[in-house]
Amino acid sequence: MTAPLLKVDDLHVRIGARDRQVHAVRGISFEIARGETLSIVGESGCGKSMTSLAVMGLLPRTARRESHGISIDGARIDGLSDRAMSDLRGLKLAMIFQEPMTALNPVYTIGNQLEEAYRRHNPAAARGDARARAVYLLEKVGITAASERLNQYPHQLSGGLRQRVMIAMALMCGPDLIIADEPTTALDVTIQAQILRLLRDLQTEFNLSILLITHDLGIVARTADKVAVMYAGEFVETGTAREVFNAPAHPYTRGLLAAIPVPGKTERGGKLAAIPGTVPSLTDHLEGCSFFGRCSRAVPDCALGHVALTEPSAGRAWRCRRPYLEEAAHQGGALS
Amino acid sequence: MMVYALKRAVLGLAIMLTISMAVFALTNIASDPAIAIAGEGATATDVEAVRQRYGFDRPVVERYAEWLGHAVRGDFGMSYRQQRPVARVVLERFPVTFTLACLALGFSLALALPLAMFAALWPNSMIDRFAVLTALVAQAVPTFWLSLLGILVFSVELGWLPVSGSTSFVHYILPAACLGFFAMPAILRLTRAGLLEVLEADYIRTARAKGLRTPTILVKHALRxxxxxxxxxxxxxxxxxxxxxVIVETIFAMQGIGYLAWESVSSADLPVVQALVLVTAFFYVLLTLFADILNAWLDPRIRIA
Incomplete structure (x- = not known):
């Protein structure tokens, strides 16, 4: 296997002042190969957005990033200054955000904002080149009458169209890695499916690596090669999509999967399955398993010490002392 | 864009018409102009004579229509006090005030915009605190006090600037600074708050994700x-x-319309007062129109409104 495109080693993100500090990301490591999709799944506040911003070097002012290394194509980027990092943003790695309605600047045309991304990294390029590239990519992302669209302002486009524009913008300089932070959460379900299919197609065509951040397991199932389930700032289970969906080992992953209503199977009007309790506060030092309070399989021992990752094979891991192992195969059959 | 500008212009005209009615009503209906002109100690016959001479006995609507018809052509009648055309009296004084206001606005913008920008870039820093404090002080200090202090320091003690008058450019420096200092806080606070809000916006993050450099982001994406x-x-x-x-002109003895307004009101020189209010209102409407059009140019979303 070739070297991974993106490699993150023991990433920590801390937010806020020393006395009331939130330890939002607590030592996560992952790799994404060229052309591969890694999906980080988790509920609100688990640190998944912070992870994506940390990789981009776009953390808010109050947040601090620490790691044993973040590298792209084998080159370390975690020590770069913001100026040096800005030379890579858009060129090597690009990002698509959750809110297409506010992610575009309202006072400039679509064309202006697309071309600007291109010219930033191709200063010598002629004006026409940037425009041609913008038209080409707008057509690629399925926007008709692309050259007329260039003169339109964001408020003249629908949410789905704006997200397509955002995707085209991310592709302007032909990046290797796209970080998509909840790219379809703000869109209608029908549009969601279109956008996801589009991302898949573009991935194949341009051999993109995608880091997909989402809370929606349905999206993960449709798009991801590898999955990392994140809980309280840590990965609690990782593996290929098949492994995680078919044989979830961690009770939290199992809870998430059980919470998806299935047409025909979930009882009409019945109570939807839910995981009781809430995510622990990340301001304090966590003793024991972070899922302890909400776990149905917990034993008193789970509240002690730090639960280490169990990694039976490369890439397949869980952070649990009482994982579902024997029943996994059986249960998996029912879920797939 | 053109449609928007036209709509705004028509609205401005309507506002002007309303103002003209209000001005006329205040000076002709709310008070009896004949009594004001005849002065104290005038007998009833005197007042009646004045009323006949100036045509105040005719219906209000008729007088208003006539006055407006003349006003539109720039004829505001004769000043009672100076016995000269009102238009000429006002026109003589106007450039002084206009220059003063322009310089004052320029001064406050030159001070407020950079301060606000640095304050928003580094919130809670020393420069931010300095900017907020300056705004607070500028808002609290009365113009007349600042003017007198300015005269004392720069004119009397240091001898750098003239004490009063409006004959050369240096005469304008101190009054414009005092006037502009008072207008500065609103601009500073608004720019600072606006920038702080905009810098948190999603599209700024998008701009950073594209790899744009900070100065480009600030000037192109945030400031606009x-x-x-x-x-x-x-x-x-x-x-x-x-x-x-008015205050600054009085203190620095500048022959502007502020000073003229004070003189005319105290001597019941109605045509001058009417003309002053109307001209000032006209400029106000013109400015608002200009600001609206400038905003529509800056923000495409406004153009549909």
Whole structure:
């Protein structure tokens, strides 16, 4: 296997002042190969957005990033200054955000904002080149009458169209890695499916690596090669999509999967399955398993010490002392 | 864009018409102009004679229509006090006030915009605290006190600037600074708050994700969005400066319309007062129109409104 495109080693993100500090990301490591999709799944506040911003070097002012290394194509980027990092943003790695309605600047045309991304990294390029590239990519992302669209302002486009524009913008300089932070959460379900299919197609065509951040397991199932389930700032289970969906080992992953209503199977009007309790506060030092309070399989021992990752094979891991192992195969059959 | 500008212009005209009615009503209906002109100690026959001479016995509507018809052509009648055409009296004084207001606005913008920008870039830093404190002080200090202090320091003690008058450019420096200092806080606060808000916006993050450099982001993406409310407030401030220069003009003995307004009101010189209010209002409406059009140019979303 070739070297991974993106490699993150023991990433920590801390937010806020020393006395009331939130330890939002607590030592996560992952790799994404060229052309591969890694999906980080988790509920609100688990640190998944912070992870994506940390990789981009776009953390808010109050947040601090620490790691044993973040590298792209084998080159370390975690020590770069913001100026040096800005030379890579858009060129090597690009990002698509959750809110297409506010992610575009309202006072400039679509064309202006697309071309600007291109010219930033191709200063010598002629004006026409940037425009041609913008038209080409707008057509690629399925926007008709692309050259007329260039003169339109964001408020003249629908949410789905704006997200397509955002995707085209991310592709302007032909990046290797796209970080998509909840790219379809703000869109209608029908549009969601279109956008996801589009991302898949573009991935194949341009051999993109995608880091997909989402809370929606349905999206993960449709798009991801590898999955990392994140809980309280840590990965609690990782593996290929098949492994995680078919044989979830961690009770939290199992809870998430059980919470998806299935047409025909979930009882009409019945109570939807839910995981009781809430995510622990990340301001304090966590003793024991972070899922302890909400776990149905917990034993008193789970509240002690730090639960280490169990990694039976490369890439397949869980952070649990009482994982579902024997029943996994059986249960998996029912879920797939 | 053209449609928007036209709509705004028509609206401005309607506002002007309303103002003209209000002005006329206040000076002709709310008080009896004949009594005011005849002065104290005039007998009933004197008042009646004045009423006949100036045509105050005719219906109000007729008088208003006639007055407006003349006013539109720039004929505001004769000044009772100076016995000269009102238009000429006002026109003589206007450039002084206009220059003063322009310089004052320029001064406050030159001070407020950079301060606000640095304050928003580094919130809670020393420069931010300095900017907020300056705004607070500028808002609290009365113009007349600042003017007198300025004269004392720069004119009397240091001898750098003239004490009073309006004959050369140096005469304008101190009054413009004092007037502008008062208009500055609103602009500073609004720009700072606007920039702080805009810098948190999603599209700024998008711009950073594209790899744009900080100066580009600030000037191209942030400032244009943050400046939109500032344009509106600056035009309103300019209106205040035009009409509010009475105090400064009086202190520095500048022959502007502020001073003229005070003279005319105290001597019941009605045509002059009417003309002054109307001209000031006209400039105010013109400025607002200009600000609206500038904003529509800055923000495409406004153009549909």
């Amino acid at each position: 969005n943050a400046i939109i409310p500032v344009v509106s407030i600056a035009s309103v401030q300019f209106g205040y400066l035009l009409s509010g220069s």
